[in-house]
Amino acid sequence: MNQKPGKGSAYGWLFQRITGIFLAFFLILHFQVLHFTKDWKIDFSLVTHRLESTWWVIFYLIFVPAGLFHAFNGAWQVIHDYRPKSGTRKTVKSLFWILGIALSAYGYYLIVTFTKGA
Amino acid sequence: MYESKSGFFKKYVDEVGLNPNVGTWAWLLHRITGVILVLYLFMHFLVLGSSLAGGETFNKWLSVVQNPVFHFLEIGLAAVVAFHLLNGLRITITDFFFVTKAHKAIFWVAMIIFLILMIITLIVFLPRIFSPH
Numbered sequence: 001m002n003q004k005p006g007k008g009s010a011y012g013w014l015f016q017r018i019t020g021i022f023l024a025f026f027l028i029l030h031f032q033v034l035h036f037t038k039d040w041k042i043d044f045s046l047v048t049h050r051l052e053s054t055w056w057v058i059f060y061l062i063f064v065p066a067g068l069f070h071a072f073n074g075a076w077q078v079i080h081d082y083r084p085k086s087g088t089r090k091t092v093k094s095l096f097w098i099l100g101i102a103l104s105a106y107g108y109y110l111i112v113t114f115t116k117g118a
Numbered sequence: 119m120y121e122s123k124s125g126f127f128k129k130y131v132d133e134v135g136l137n138p139n140v141g142t143w144a145w146l147l148h149r150i151t152g153v154i155l156v157l158y159l160f161m162h163f164l165v166l167g168s169s170l171a172g173g174e175t176f177n178k179w180l181s182v183v184q185n186p187v188f189h190f191l192e193i194g195l196a197a198v199v200a201f202h203l204l205n206g207l208r209i210t211i212t213d214f215f216f217v218t219k220a221h222k223a224i225f226w227v228a229m230i231i232f233l234i235l236m237i238i239t240l241i242v243f244l245p246r247i248f249s250p251h
Contacts, residue, residue, distance in 0.1 A: 017213065020206045027199060035192065036242055042180055044173035071156045078149060082129075103163060110166050 012073055019070040026063050051114040064107035065100075072096040140222050144205055151202040158195065189246045196239045204228040 033050075034042060050056050079092055130149075134142050165183060169176040182188075208228045212221045 017210045020210060024203050024207055027203060031196070031199070035196070041184060044169065044176045044180075047169075047176075048173075067159065071159050074152045075156050078153065082126075106163065106167070110169060113169050 012076070016070060016073050016077070019066045019073075022062065022066050023070055026059070026066070029059075030063070047114050048116075051111070057111060057115060060111050061108070064111070065104045068100045068103050068107070072100045140225055144208070144225055147201060148205050148209070151198045151205075154198050155202060158198075186247045189243055193239055193243050196243070197236060200232050200235045200239075204232050 051060075073096075076093065076096055080089075084092065130146060134146060165179050168179040205225070205228060208221065208224045211224060212218050217224070
C-alpha cells in the first residue's frame with residue numbers, strides 16, 4: 001500500500017486530539033446540565049431559557065462544529081484503516097466535509113431557533 | 119495499525135488475535151464506542167431538529183426520549199461516553215507527554231475512574247427508571 005503520508009493525515013491526528021480535549025470538558029458540562037441535574041425533565045422552555053445566556057450560546061457555537069469534526073474525522077480514520085483507493089478516499093473525504101459543514105450550519109440554525117424562543 | 123485486507127469485521131478479530139493485549143482491547147472499544155457516538159449524534163440532531171416545527175412538537179419528541187426505557191438506555195450512553203472520553207484522554211496523554219510505556223497503567227487508572235462514574239450514574243439514573251413522572 002504505497003500511501004504517501006501527506007499533510008492531511010498529521011493535521012487530522014492533531015485536530016482529533018485538540019477537539020477531543022475540548023469535547024471532554026464540554027461533554028462533562030453537557031451531561032452535568034442535561035442528564036445529572038435535579039431538574040431532569042427537559043422541555044423547550046428550559047432550553048430557550050438556558051440559551052438566553054450569551055455564554056451558553058458561545059458554548060454551543062464551539063460545541064457543534066468541534067463535535068462534528070471529531071465525529072467525521074473519527075469515522076474517516078475507521079475508513080482509512082481499510083486502505084481505500086485514491087478515488088474512494090477523495091469521495092468520502094469530500095462527502096464528510098460537506099456533511100460536516102452542512103450539519104454545522106443546521107446546528108447553528110437550531111441555536112438561533114432556540115435563542116428566539118417559542 | 120493494520121495492514122491486512124481481510125473483511126469488515128474479520129480485520130478486528132485478526133487484530134485482537136495478533137496482539138491480545140490491553141492496548142488492543144482499548145483500541146477496539148474506542149472504535150466501537152466512537153461509531154456508536156457518531157450514530158447517536160445523528161439521532162440527537164434529528165430530535166433537536168423537531169424544534170423547527172415549534173415548541174410543542176419539540177416537547178412531544180422530548181417526552182418520547184424521556185420515558186423509563188430511554189432513561190435505561192441513557193445509562194448505556196453514559197457508559198459509552200465515559201469510556202470514549204477517558205480512553206481518549208489516555209491516548210492524548212500518552213501521545214503528548216511521551217509516556218507510551220505507561221499506557222497500560224494509565225488505562226487501568228482510566229478504568230477505575232470509569233467505574234466510579236458509572237456508580238454515580240446508576241445512583242442518579244435508577245430512580246428515574248423505577249419512579250417516572
